[in-house]
Amino acid sequence: MPTHEVFNQPPPLTGYDVADDAAMLSALRREGAGWAQDAVHELGRLAGSAQAQEQGRQANENPPELRTHDRFGNRVDEVEFHPAWHELMTVAVRHGLHAAPWRDSRPGAHVARAAGFYVWGTADAGHCCPISMTYAIVPALRLAPGLAGRFEPLLAAPEYDFGLRPPETKRGLLAGMSMTEKQGGSDVRANTTRAVAVEGDGGSYLLTGHKWFTSAPMGDLFLVLAQAPGGLSCFLLPRVRPDGTLNGMRLQRLKDKLGNRSNASAEVEYDEALAWLVGEEGRGVRTIIEMVNVTRLDCVLGTATGMRAGVTMAAHHAAHRTAFGRKLADQPLMAGVLADLAIESEATTMAAFRLAGATDRAVRGDEQEAAFRRLALAATKYWVCKRAPAHAAEALECLGGNGYVEESGMPRLYREAPLASIWEGSGNVAALDALRALTRQPESAEAFFAELDQAAGADSRLDQAVLRLRKELSDPSEARARHLAEAMALALQGALLVRYGDPAVADAFTASRLADGGGSSGSSGWGRAFGTLPAGADTAAIVRRATPMVPAG
């Protein structure tokens, strides 16, 4: 005898195209990568497949394990991953989401890669970490042309070749970064790892010291900061030396992390590890910042991915679940929550792709775009990453109790959400960096306001917000850095939405986030929680944009 029937549960959210995302697709075309649309859809269908979702689940539920020694007692310093991890990595590398765009001369190559990264990240955020670091290492490595000549082609190769072997014997390479020490992560100048030059071997050093966080430790190459005689310097360190012996990079422990569990993050001791100088001695921060600037772009893109995934799952659930005689999505208060989440997600996607476009053009020598990116990236990273945990929590709640249960996928999204705000410049550090760009690099401020000016006259609430922002900049004190970064990021999101966004989304964004100062303090009525949009927002139209098309039965 059946005890009960299952009904009023949504169909599985599988077999859909993650790239069926109007805000992302229009940004892709606008930023010069319309040519990549078919490839992005292909990856989108893959990301939305039951197979990719299962790989993401397995990779997270079977986290990597460290093997420090073999059975005879020899150090091996290997990390073992579940096969699902390798499958995810293979797809990411085959689709060029790692360093491939650096070897692609087509304008828009970095935007195409951003779109791939954005859709494929839905399958699993953890493996995006080594993908992102491999992408980001190239601009820093180019400060050492000899090393770039040796390794860049292998970093860009579409081959995932796992295992500890000398880098130049592998079909493809992955990279990481090793900066943070126990006594200082933001303040890397406090690093104590020492670098001693190898006599008679120009450019080679031996590094000795510890690192408190080094993610993706099974990578082949790492940018490491260490104190050389000339001051803090940046080095390229291979996991395996060119002669085939294991380099002096000992993995001590893997971190037991809140989220990001598919990925390994290690504590590392360097024991006379061979490394090669990148850039000049004493200019380590200047050098590694070239890498950090690119990983910060991925923090914004990855946050956009998480928000889109959250609101998609929430809208899907609400489209199918009935309570009190009506679909949840049709209940005015739920429609308001979903619309508010969708607005936040679209605004983040628009900003992320504008920054990817700026990166693409900056790489090709556009100085105005480089100046714009400098300030806009710091402010946007601060703000969107701050929004992510609240966004994930609210999206989770849309599923009710199901959202709190692991197999819904929501807990994984929720645990991942705070990470991008900590990594590559924690909130305060990102906000202070935006302030630094604003006050010390006038060309950045000019380029940023030139961007806002392009939207002038289109929406009076945005115009007022920009005016207020200009006034507030008269007091650029450290204590107000968060406030200013938030205001800059919101103005940028508003300007992009007003110029290019869906009219219903743009109108609701400016009415809620920008009118009268936004927030509860303004008369707009937008509250501190999601789901408090001012009256008049076209919530049904906005929610429709976030509701996935899932094939019937």
Ligand SMILES: Cc1cc2nc3c(=O)[nH]c(=O)nc-3n(C[C@H](O)[C@H](O)[C@H](O)COP(=O)(O)OP(=O)(O)OC[C@H]3O[C@@H](n4cnc5c(N)ncnc54)[C@H](O)[C@@H]3O)c2cc1C
């Ligand atoms: C999952 C994960 C993976 C990571 N992977 C890597 C990796 O691969 N390589 C690597 O090198 N590091 C990695 N990190 C480390 C990460 O980059 C650092 O944790 C981060 O930079 C912050 O440094 P910290 O932990 O030393 O904190 P601290 O620098 O001590 O900062 C603590 C708090 O103080 C704030 N703060 C710092 N300076 C100021 C200031 N001047 N004014 C006001 N507030 C301030 C910060 O915003 C933060 O909130 C990883 C971290 C995590 C969580």
